[in-house]
Amino acid sequence: MNGLRIKNHRRGKRVMLKVNGRPVAAYSGETLFAVLCAEGIIALRSTSKKSTETARGGFCGMGVCQECRVTVDGLPDRRACMTDVREGMEIVTDAC
């Protein structure tokens, strides 16, 4: 699970989240987008449109593109890249 976490990075305290009902460990200071990447959860939602490819994941990483929208603690359309993880956070991705 920690395969993508960089070794010498100073991490905050360990927190537990729930992603689509599954418990996931993370560290404070990490963004939700990063934690989802570390978990291999790359596709975060599907577009309501009908193009050839509908799966979408985080893209710009800095709050501009709005592609990484997920539901956080019941609030829809939160940008994962602009959200720091918190103990007990519940995340639902509109996976494809």
Added chain:
Amino acid sequence: MPAEGVDVAIVGGGIAGAAAAEVLSRHGVRVMILDENQRPGGQYLRGGRHARSGWPDRVERQGLNLIDRLGKSPVDVRRRTDVLGIDAGLELLAADARGEVFAIKPAFLLLATGARERFVPFKGWTLPGVLATGAVQILIKQSGILPARSTLVAGAGLFPTAVACDIRKNGGRVQAVFDEMPLSLRIPPPGLLAGHFLKFLQGGVLLARLLRAGVVVRNRTRIVEARGDGRLREVVSARVDRCGNVIPGSAKAHPAECLGVGFGFTANIELAQLAGCGLAFNASLGGWVVKVNEDLETGVDGIWAAGEITAVGGAAKSLVEGRLAGFSILRRMGLLKTRKAAEAMARLKRSRQRQLAFARYFNAQSTLPRERFAAIVQSLPDEVPVCRCEDVTLGGVRKAIAEGFHTPAAVKKATRCGMGICQGGTCRDILLDVLAALTGKPLAHIPLPSVRMPIRPVYLGTLAGEVGL
């Protein structure tokens, strides 16, 4: 809604905004910074001291110290705050993290809204696993997490190479670095080399380390397709000739978990545009930027601009311009009387010219000439998305242009390109480039699409409730 008063409001808490705030605050001015991020420091200092570049970078050290001092200063930093708009009386409308809307009425305003990445679309660029190079760097710096075990980096300019170095230094594998532009562009003019010797030395050493580690670095090479089944699995590259045409038979498939792409940066000018500040198109400064005089005053009385929005040029330039804007505002307030301060301002102005020279070199690395972009557009299939939010394809844009819709506003009406939730944040520059390529008009002659309040997405209920609509 009553507006909160303050001497100076600064939009953007990156290096430029923070540097200006410090200068002002030291002279007793009441300053408020409105910043959209969790912490001030902008994109450059994301991750703070957790993630140093590993190179003794003076600007990085100065920036980190600046942000530390900011935390202990009386400057009122509003984090996770989106500025939604501005009216003629300089009154700002903003939304905090909970979506609560509030108004700020500053005597003077500094815009330091930074820049975002630019992109050139290709088939499959919306697949999960295709990330902006900036996103890759932010994952590493802020969260200490690699986007994948192995990453392919592509695009144009100095930044993708820098990100490739970040990946490797932090234990990730870089499959290859592909750059659209020819290597000859990298050779700096002698005057610039002398003036920024350390910067070029650092770039040279980083590149040498990549090459020594066996990373394939190729110029005149483009990503022509990303493939996958709901997520990225494979990337196809191809060599391109001097004019930007794909060399037949040069296509090569690479299995890939993650692809980082970026084509330089574009200034976040929307708030300045909404405020009525004069804008100018200058490719060597990064495209559309806010027009400023040498004191960093914009065309609107009482509004200053600093950092990437006056010219894309990096953190060192932002530091200089932030300080200069601070002094310039102090002078307007009648608080700058000593000769020492006037001398400091003169020094900063000279320093700014040096930084602008570097900015021109930096932007040249990632500025695709119109003919080259035209060659790319010609090679792209119709189904390539241009506007990711509204799912507007290149085919749709081509059709609209063929029907005579020759401005971004007209194409937007015809296709919804740029009308989605990101409000053109990603596709505005792509559409401008496509319009220039297909109409043959210079970019400077294509009008920007207009911007409207709110410039950031906000729940309409919140806005209506608070404003009393």
